[in-house]
Amino acid sequence: MFDRMNPIDDTLFDEFRRVEREMDRMMGPTTKPGGIRDAARGSYPPVNIGATAEQVDIYLFAAGLNPDAVEITIHQQLLSVAGERPLITEQGATYYRQERFDGTFQRAITLPGDVDPDRVDASYRDGVLHITIRRSEPSGPRQIEIH
Amino acid sequence: MTDKSEITTPGKPSPQLRQESEWAMKPLIDVFEDDTGLTLHADMPGVSRQGLDITVDSDTLTLEGKADIAMTEGMTPLYADVRSNRYRRSFALSRELDTEHIEATLRDGVLILRIPKLKQYQPRRIEIRAG
Incomplete structure:
Protein backbone atom coordinates (compact mmCIF):
# COMPACT_ATOMS: atom_id res chain seq x y z
CA MET A 1 0.00 0.00 0.00
CA ARG A 37 -9.63 21.89 -37.83
CA ASP A 38 -10.69 18.66 -36.09
CA ALA A 39 -13.07 16.57 -38.14
CA ALA A 40 -16.19 15.07 -36.62
CA ARG A 41 -16.30 11.33 -36.14
CA GLY A 42 -17.93 9.74 -39.11
CA SER A 43 -16.01 11.91 -41.58
CA TYR A 44 -14.80 10.31 -44.76
CA PRO A 45 -12.45 8.55 -44.99
CA PRO A 46 -12.13 6.89 -41.56
CA VAL A 47 -8.64 7.32 -40.11
CA ASN A 48 -6.48 5.35 -37.69
CA ILE A 49 -3.26 6.81 -36.29
CA GLY A 50 -0.47 4.97 -34.52
CA ALA A 51 2.99 5.98 -33.42
CA THR A 52 6.33 4.60 -32.36
CA ALA A 53 9.31 6.58 -31.15
CA GLU A 54 10.63 6.61 -34.73
CA GLN A 55 7.56 7.33 -36.82
CA VAL A 56 3.87 8.18 -37.03
CA ASP A 57 1.64 5.90 -39.13
CA ILE A 58 -1.61 7.18 -40.58
CA TYR A 59 -4.12 4.82 -42.22
CA LEU A 60 -6.98 6.16 -44.31
CA PHE A 61 -9.67 3.59 -45.13
CA ALA A 62 -10.70 4.73 -48.59
CA ALA A 63 -11.62 1.93 -50.98
CA GLY A 64 -11.76 2.41 -54.74
CA LEU A 65 -9.53 5.49 -54.96
CA ASN A 66 -7.43 6.53 -57.87
CA PRO A 67 -4.11 7.30 -56.10
CA ASP A 68 -3.30 9.92 -58.76
CA ALA A 69 -6.36 11.89 -57.68
CA VAL A 70 -5.21 12.08 -54.04
CA GLU A 71 -3.22 15.03 -52.76
CA ILE A 72 -1.18 14.73 -49.58
CA THR A 73 0.33 17.88 -48.11
CA ILE A 74 2.12 18.71 -44.87
CA HIS A 75 2.22 22.26 -43.67
CA GLN A 76 3.98 22.66 -40.35
CA GLN A 77 2.19 20.12 -38.12
CA LEU A 78 -0.89 19.71 -40.24
CA LEU A 79 -1.23 16.78 -42.60
CA SER A 80 -3.93 17.23 -45.19
CA VAL A 81 -5.30 14.50 -47.47
CA ALA A 82 -7.68 15.57 -50.21
CA GLY A 83 -9.17 13.57 -53.01
CA GLU A 84 -12.18 12.51 -54.94
CA ARG A 85 -14.18 9.35 -55.25
CA PRO A 86 -16.80 9.86 -57.90
CA LEU A 87 -19.17 6.93 -58.13
CA ILE A 88 -20.74 6.07 -61.45
CA THR A 89 -24.50 5.81 -61.15
CA GLU A 90 -25.98 3.17 -63.41
CA GLN A 91 -28.53 4.81 -65.67
CA GLY A 92 -31.93 3.14 -65.86
CA ALA A 93 -31.25 0.93 -62.83
CA THR A 94 -33.34 0.97 -59.66
CA TYR A 95 -31.27 1.84 -56.61
CA TYR A 96 -32.24 0.26 -53.28
CA ARG A 97 -29.29 1.41 -51.23
CA GLN A 98 -26.68 4.14 -51.69
CA GLU A 99 -24.59 4.15 -48.55
CA ARG A 100 -21.13 4.55 -50.08
CA PHE A 101 -19.31 7.87 -50.11
CA ASP A 102 -19.54 9.80 -53.37
CA GLY A 103 -17.65 13.00 -54.17
CA THR A 104 -14.69 15.01 -52.89
CA PHE A 105 -13.21 14.70 -49.43
CA GLN A 106 -10.56 16.30 -47.26
CA ARG A 107 -9.19 15.30 -43.91
CA ALA A 108 -6.71 17.24 -41.82
CA ILE A 109 -4.66 15.57 -39.11
CA THR A 110 -2.59 17.40 -36.52
CA LEU A 111 0.77 15.69 -36.14
CA PRO A 112 3.15 15.63 -33.20
CA GLY A 113 5.66 18.50 -33.21
CA ASP A 114 8.70 16.34 -33.95
CA VAL A 115 7.72 14.90 -37.33
CA ASP A 116 10.04 15.43 -40.26
CA PRO A 117 7.95 16.68 -43.21
CA ASP A 118 10.76 15.73 -45.60
CA ARG A 119 10.60 12.04 -44.75
CA VAL A 120 7.15 10.93 -45.73
CA ASP A 121 6.10 7.72 -47.47
CA ALA A 122 2.68 6.91 -48.84
CA SER A 123 1.36 3.67 -50.30
CA TYR A 124 -2.08 2.52 -51.42
CA ARG A 125 -3.03 -1.14 -51.12
CA ASP A 126 -6.40 -2.91 -51.01
CA GLY A 127 -8.17 0.39 -50.46
CA VAL A 128 -6.05 1.60 -47.54
CA LEU A 129 -3.82 4.67 -47.89
CA HIS A 130 -0.89 4.28 -45.50
CA ILE A 131 1.20 7.37 -44.77
CA THR A 132 4.39 7.06 -42.75
CA ILE A 133 6.12 10.14 -41.37
CA ARG A 134 9.46 9.81 -39.61
CA ARG A 135 10.05 11.67 -36.38
CA SER A 136 13.17 13.79 -36.25
CA GLU A 137 14.25 12.64 -32.78
CA PRO A 138 13.18 9.99 -30.30
CA SER A 139 10.22 11.22 -28.27
CA GLY A 140 11.28 9.28 -25.19
CA PRO A 141 12.15 10.93 -21.87
CA ARG A 142 14.92 13.47 -22.18
CA GLN A 143 17.31 14.70 -19.55
CA ILE A 144 17.34 18.48 -19.31
CA GLU A 145 20.54 19.89 -17.95
CA ILE A 146 20.49 22.95 -15.70
CA HIS A 147 23.39 25.26 -16.28
CA MET B 1 -25.25 -28.52 -41.21
CA THR B 2 -22.99 -25.51 -41.28
CA ASP B 3 -19.56 -25.27 -39.65
CA LYS B 4 -20.82 -22.76 -37.16
CA SER B 5 -23.57 -24.94 -35.72
CA GLU B 6 -21.02 -27.71 -35.21
CA ILE B 7 -18.70 -25.48 -33.25
CA THR B 8 -21.36 -23.79 -31.15
CA THR B 9 -23.01 -25.78 -28.37
CA PRO B 10 -26.77 -25.14 -28.48
CA GLY B 11 -27.84 -22.74 -25.73
CA LYS B 12 -24.26 -21.97 -24.83
CA PRO B 13 -22.62 -19.95 -27.58
CA SER B 14 -18.85 -19.82 -27.57
CA PRO B 15 -17.85 -16.46 -26.05
CA GLN B 16 -15.05 -16.12 -28.59
CA LEU B 17 -17.39 -16.52 -31.56
CA ARG B 18 -19.89 -14.14 -30.07
CA GLN B 19 -17.24 -11.53 -29.43
CA GLU B 20 -15.93 -11.83 -32.98
CA SER B 21 -19.34 -11.43 -34.55
CA GLU B 22 -20.07 -8.38 -32.37
CA TRP B 23 -16.85 -6.73 -33.39
CA ALA B 24 -17.33 -7.05 -37.12
CA MET B 25 -18.08 -3.85 -39.02
CA LYS B 26 -20.91 -3.57 -41.50
CA PRO B 27 -19.46 -2.69 -44.89
CA LEU B 28 -21.24 0.21 -46.62
CA ILE B 29 -23.00 -0.86 -49.80
CA ASP B 30 -24.82 0.29 -52.91
CA VAL B 31 -27.41 -2.04 -54.42
CA PHE B 32 -29.15 -1.60 -57.72
CA GLU B 33 -31.30 -3.70 -60.01
CA ASP B 34 -31.71 -3.84 -63.75
CA ASP B 35 -33.70 -6.18 -65.97
CA THR B 36 -31.21 -9.03 -65.78
CA GLY B 37 -30.07 -8.94 -62.16
CA LEU B 38 -28.86 -7.23 -59.03
CA THR B 39 -25.49 -5.55 -58.51
CA LEU B 40 -23.97 -4.91 -55.11
CA HIS B 41 -20.94 -2.70 -54.43
CA ALA B 42 -19.38 -2.98 -50.97
CA ASP B 43 -16.54 -0.92 -49.48
CA MET B 44 -14.20 -3.24 -47.59
CA PRO B 45 -10.92 -1.34 -47.36
CA GLY B 46 -7.97 -3.46 -46.27
CA VAL B 47 -9.45 -6.72 -47.51
CA SER B 48 -7.51 -8.70 -50.11
CA ARG B 49 -8.76 -11.67 -52.12
CA GLN B 50 -7.37 -14.05 -49.50
CA GLY B 51 -9.23 -12.29 -46.71
CA LEU B 52 -12.60 -12.30 -48.46
CA ASP B 53 -15.29 -14.91 -47.95
CA ILE B 54 -18.64 -14.93 -49.76
CA THR B 55 -21.15 -17.63 -48.87
CA VAL B 56 -24.69 -18.48 -49.90
CA ASP B 57 -26.56 -20.66 -47.42
CA SER B 58 -30.03 -21.47 -48.79
CA ASP B 59 -31.39 -17.93 -49.31
CA THR B 60 -28.85 -16.00 -47.21
CA LEU B 61 -25.88 -14.27 -48.77
CA THR B 62 -23.07 -13.42 -46.35
CA LEU B 63 -20.07 -11.22 -47.04
CA GLU B 64 -17.15 -11.57 -44.67
CA GLY B 65 -13.75 -9.96 -44.87
CA LYS B 66 -10.65 -9.63 -42.78
CA ALA B 67 -8.58 -6.50 -43.28
CA ASP B 68 -4.86 -7.09 -43.28
CA ILE B 69 -3.20 -3.83 -42.24
CA ALA B 70 0.59 -3.54 -42.09
CA MET B 71 1.39 -2.39 -38.55
CA THR B 72 4.78 -1.24 -37.31
CA GLU B 73 6.05 -3.29 -34.40
CA GLY B 74 5.53 -1.70 -30.99
CA MET B 75 3.05 0.84 -32.33
CA THR B 76 0.87 2.74 -29.87
CA PRO B 77 -2.61 3.49 -31.19
CA LEU B 78 -3.34 7.20 -30.87
CA TYR B 79 -6.63 7.56 -32.68
CA ALA B 80 -9.02 5.08 -34.30
CA ASP B 81 -12.17 5.59 -36.35
CA VAL B 82 -11.89 1.94 -37.39
CA ARG B 83 -12.13 -0.31 -34.31
CA SER B 84 -12.16 -3.71 -35.95
CA ASN B 85 -10.40 -5.50 -38.78
CA ARG B 86 -13.43 -7.62 -39.66
CA TYR B 87 -16.37 -6.94 -41.91
CA ARG B 88 -19.58 -8.90 -41.99
CA ARG B 89 -23.00 -8.36 -43.56
CA SER B 90 -25.79 -10.73 -44.58
CA PHE B 91 -28.69 -10.39 -46.99
CA ALA B 92 -31.80 -12.44 -47.67
CA LEU B 93 -32.05 -13.30 -51.36
CA SER B 94 -35.32 -13.65 -53.22
CA ARG B 95 -36.17 -16.74 -55.24
CA GLU B 96 -35.85 -15.21 -58.69
CA LEU B 97 -32.11 -14.76 -58.15
CA ASP B 98 -29.68 -17.27 -59.63
CA THR B 99 -27.30 -18.00 -56.74
CA GLU B 100 -25.37 -20.51 -58.87
CA HIS B 101 -24.05 -17.77 -61.11
CA ILE B 102 -22.96 -14.99 -58.74
CA GLU B 103 -19.86 -13.21 -60.01
CA ALA B 104 -17.51 -11.39 -57.65
CA THR B 105 -14.65 -9.00 -58.31
CA LEU B 106 -12.51 -7.22 -55.74
CA ARG B 107 -10.36 -4.22 -56.54
CA ASP B 108 -8.80 -1.67 -54.19
CA GLY B 109 -11.07 -2.76 -51.37
CA VAL B 110 -14.29 -2.50 -53.40
CA LEU B 111 -16.24 -5.72 -53.83
CA ILE B 112 -18.60 -5.93 -56.80
CA LEU B 113 -21.15 -8.73 -56.80
CA ARG B 114 -23.35 -9.46 -59.76
CA ILE B 115 -26.33 -11.67 -58.98
CA PRO B 116 -28.25 -12.56 -62.15
CA LYS B 117 -31.96 -13.33 -62.24
CA LEU B 118 -33.00 -16.81 -63.31
CA LYS B 119 -33.75 -16.94 -67.02
CA GLN B 120 -37.50 -17.39 -66.54
CA TYR B 121 -37.64 -14.15 -64.53
CA GLN B 122 -35.77 -12.06 -67.05
CA PRO B 123 -37.93 -10.00 -69.40
CA ARG B 124 -38.24 -11.42 -72.88
CA ARG B 125 -38.41 -9.27 -75.90
CA ILE B 126 -41.19 -10.39 -78.22
CA GLU B 127 -40.49 -9.76 -81.81
CA ILE B 128 -43.44 -8.59 -83.87
CA ARG B 129 -43.32 -9.93 -87.35
CA ALA B 130 -44.50 -7.71 -90.11
CA GLY B 131 -47.87 -8.94 -91.31
Missing part, protein backbone atom coordinates in the same frame (compact mmCIF):
# COMPACT_ATOMS: atom_id res chain seq x y z
CA PHE A 2 2.83 2.39 0.85
CA ASP A 3 4.37 1.44 -2.46
CA ARG A 4 2.26 4.20 -3.95
CA MET A 5 4.58 6.69 -2.30
CA ASN A 6 7.50 5.17 -4.13
CA PRO A 7 9.14 7.64 -6.50
CA ILE A 8 9.25 4.95 -9.22
CA ASP A 9 5.45 5.04 -9.31
CA ASP A 10 5.54 8.80 -9.60
CA THR A 11 7.59 8.59 -12.76
CA LEU A 12 5.10 6.01 -14.04
CA PHE A 13 2.20 8.39 -13.46
CA ASP A 14 4.21 11.16 -15.06
CA GLU A 15 4.56 8.88 -18.04
CA PHE A 16 0.77 8.36 -18.16
CA ARG A 17 0.21 12.10 -18.05
CA ARG A 18 2.80 12.59 -20.75
CA VAL A 19 0.98 10.04 -22.98
CA GLU A 20 -2.29 11.78 -22.20
CA ARG A 21 -0.86 15.15 -23.19
CA GLU A 22 0.55 13.65 -26.36
CA MET A 23 -2.83 12.15 -27.23
CA ASP A 24 -4.46 15.50 -26.58
CA ARG A 25 -2.03 17.06 -28.97
CA MET A 26 -2.91 14.46 -31.62
CA MET A 27 -6.66 14.38 -31.23
CA GLY A 28 -7.57 17.57 -29.49
CA PRO A 29 -8.37 17.60 -25.78
CA THR A 30 -11.40 15.56 -24.81
CA THR A 31 -12.74 17.86 -22.11
CA LYS A 32 -11.72 21.20 -23.60
CA PRO A 33 -13.04 22.46 -26.95
CA GLY A 34 -11.62 20.54 -29.92
CA GLY A 35 -9.30 22.08 -32.47
CA ILE A 36 -10.93 24.23 -35.10
